[in-house]
Amino acid sequence: MTEEPAIAVTGLVKIFGNRRVVDGVSLRVERGEIAGFLGPNGSGKTTTIRMMCGLLTPDAGEGRVLGFDIRRQGRRIKREVGYMTQRFSFYEDLTIEENLSFVAGLYGLTPARRIVRDTLEDLGLSGRRHQLAGSLSGGWKQRLALAACIMHRPRLLMLDEPTAGVDPLARRMFWDEIHARSAEGLTVLVSTHYMDEAERCHRINYIANGRLIAAGRVADVVAGAGLTTVVLEGPNTAEAARRLKGRPGVEQVASFGTTLHVVGRDAAALRQSAEAVARETGTTMHPAETMLEDVFIQLMAASEDSLR
Amino acid sequence: MSRFFSLTRLFALLRKEVIQLRRDRITFAMMLGVPLMQLLLFGFAINSDPKQLPAALVAPVQDRFSRAIVTALELTDYYRFTSPGVSAAEAERLLARGAVSFVVTLPSDFGRRVLRGDHPVMLIEADATDPAVASGAVSTLGTVAAEALQRELGTEAQAGAARDTQLQVLVHRRYNPEGITAYNIVPGLLGVILQLTMVMMTAMALTREIERGTMENLLSMPATPLEIMLGKMLPYLGVSAVQVLVVLVAARALFHVPFVGSLGLASGRHPDLRDGASGPGLSHFDRGADADAGDAADLLLFPALHHAVGLHVPLSRHARLGAGLGRDLSAHAFPALHPGGHAEGRGLRGRGAAPRRACTLRDHADAGRAAEVPADAGLSEGRCIAPVGNRAGSLRAFSPLCRHHG
Known part of the structure; x- marks a missing residue:
């Protein structure tokens, strides 16, 4: 018992x-x-x-x-x-x-x-x-x-x-x-x-x-979500965010003050897109740990897709 | 567009209000149901000149004169002899129970006196619990009965003949001889007040619990629905007991409404207290806003409000449509007025029944001793008829002493 x-x-x-x-x-x-x-x-x-x-x-x-x-x-x-x-x-x-x-x-x-x-x-x-x-x-x-x-x-x-x-x-x-x-x-x-x-x-x-x-x-x-996260940092993150939307591998873009969290499942494609945008906008890119929040937003989006 | 009044703002407010009204089904009930119901109740059910009132006939000797009187009375359409040929005691019971509104008594020597032209007397006792009830019926009485006798005797032609052949009709307004309206309205209001406040308060109390979300919490704790309902109701039972007491004390102190029995006991056992119980049951089905509960309570109150009207326009005056409804409710809410429905001896009627040893004309009739009563006994002067007054000093025109019964 x-x-x-x-x-x-x-x-x-x-x-x-x-x-x-x-x-x-x-x-x-x-x-x-x-x-x-x-x-x-x-x-x-x-x-x-x-x-x-x-x-x-x-x-x-x-x-x-x-x-x-x-x-x-x-x-x-x-x-x-x-x-x-x-x-x-x-x-x-x-x-x-x-x-x-x-x-x-x-x-x-x-x-x-x-x-x-x-x-x-x-x-x-x-x-x-x-x-x-x-x-x-x-x-x-x-x-x-x-x-x-x-x-x-x-x-x-x-x-x-x-x-x-x-x-x-x-x-x-x-x-x-x-x-x-x-x-x-x-x-x-x-x-x-x-x-x-x-x-x-x-x-x-x-x-x-x-x-x-x-x-x-x-x-x-x-870990189970299998997400990769990179962070873009610099003066022009708003512009970077706009350019990142729709790029291959980019699934989430979220601003945190002067940093930009970019999340996606396809690590290679994500990194490629992020690097390109970083170069264009003059921001620096470095890898980061995926946060629980990123996972949840991913899960939410996925479950909504499955409903449609 | 002014700073203090803008049509745009007003329109926005109006629009919001209309949307809310549309979503609220109770509003529809109020909009359509209330006027219709009120119209039906007030239009059809209330009759200020009641007809076909139940009556009992006490006539030890049935002869052509008594038949003539009964027929004449029935033809007025005011009287309906539901209990013909009962004994005086039985008639008294019927009246006390509220089964009849009138008792018509013809003494056993009625026919003889009519023939002799020796001051024939008949007695009509009207239930004046509600002073208005008897007025119409009684007002037509004297002439109708007298004419009936004249027809029967064939003395129509000599109308207004000798005084001593003329029929004298004694009218007793029982239970409320002075016709004090307060005696009727004040006890009746007790029910209305309780319904108004208790139904509202208990319904609100439970709805508030749901509104504030505390009901969820209550249910997640080991409280059973029965306990919750009882816990809600019992305090209001106490509140209503206080209300009853206030009304009863005020009734006595301000309006001098007569009581029989203990005031404390009466307030403790008053069946109106049950009204308090209907509130939670009501809001149980109504999980809406506070306002909803109030509205629903209002809807429930209708019959009560109807009866509030019934206080001015007595039950018996309601046409048949309303009478069923009214009687049902009144049995609940107005035990004092309809002791047949509830406790005895506490209402006006109980009080009226109290001077049991009073010598009435019917005593003579019943005992079959009327014939022995000497002509000078003063029956026609009503001296032998003891008062059924409620207050000292309010005695009507009768002597308290009866020569025949001491």
Whole structure:
């Protein structure tokens, strides 16, 4: 039982109207792992998460979360999972402490008063315990939501875009907290758009148009994409970017300040085109490491092509 | 294009508003359904001159005179004798239950007195819970009945003959002898107020939960739908209990509406509290915006608003189309007025029924003792008819003492 992965689902399908929002997603997350769940907006991340924590019944597929059947044991799963919704969904007209007491009551935690007090201390919320949740800034709201999710000591945490609209410092603190919990044995599934966050995960799963199209460790996913990247640097990168578009081997051109990232699958053709443009525009070219973001944009473009 | 008013900006706003209206189905319901429903309700269902009101006849001796009276009354179209030939006690029950609006009593010596020309008397007890209900029916009464008798006696020609042969019709406005409208409207408003506020508030509360996204969170935690619904409703049950109490206290303090039984108990057990429960059920089907819930609540309120009209225009005055609907609702919302539907002894009627030992004309009729009552007993002066007043000092023209029953 303890060897069983935290999440093992296969062939999940959810159809809204005539749209297959989730189309045969299989996912495996080991215990104690931080799994990233990535994909563009509307790719089915939230729906998949909702199916896995028993909020939605899949139209097809099955699986087990923490050893419980997602179709039949939704109630057990809810008890053991902490689910943090995409949108702040605690009561803005309640104080931090009142919100936590409410959650403690729902989970039947005893002694509620002490558990709430400990959670407040743990997450550094003690000083603001009497503040209304609605008056908190984004970072503090997220902290409150996290506190409410982990108060009942779940074995699995599902975080749906937890850091949207949160400043870098708060994000850093948030991830430190997640890693600390993970070290204690908590399994975390976190969906995100941010590539730096994806790189903080042990393993990532990339979903697009309801289908899982890449999974594995970050380095594996990057290597698996088989992309080559070169960087052009110089005063005239705007002109270089214009000239690069449509050249053989060039699939992505992205400006980063004064540098230009050029990405493509065909390494030889890419290098040739980039060198030519570098000469024409007087910029310097040097090879660079492919970034996760490049891979994702490639994957997104590919999955869109496959739809057409 | 002015700084303060620009047609372009106004047009942009109007366009946006029209698009939103078009997308909102509830608006369509409000646009088409509401006027139609209101027209149907107000146009067809409300009748300010109710006809065919149910009546009971108490006549120990059935003779040609009683038949003449009954026929004449029925021909006015105001009375429909649904319970002819019942006992006085039965008639009292029917009236208290709201099964009949009138009880017509002809004493057992009625025919004899008519023939003798000895001050014949008949009694009509009208359910004046709603003061307006009886007025039309009662107003035609005296002349109709008198003419019927004259026809029967063949004394039409000598109309306005001797005073002592003339029929005297006693009219009792039961339960609300003074015809105080507040007695009718104030308890009735209780239902309307509760429906207005409770349905709205509970529907809103649940919709707000969905709107703010907190419902998602609730469902992901180990709370069952039943618990969530109960958790939503029960507090409003408390709120509505307070409302009931406020209305009841105000009814008593400001309007002196009579009560029977304990005020506290009544407010605690008032069936109107159930109204609070319909809100969440409503918004359960309505996952739209807050406004939608409000609209839907409005739609639900229609019948209640209809009944608010019914407070001024009583139930029995609604034509048959509306009566079914109205009666259904009123059984819910206006137990005080229709004790047959709900608890007894708490409403006006219960109060009216209280002076049970009052000696009424019917007591005589029922006991068959009317014949023994001496002519000077003053039946025709109504002295033997005890008041069914609600307030001290509001007694109508009757002496509290009955010579025959002490």
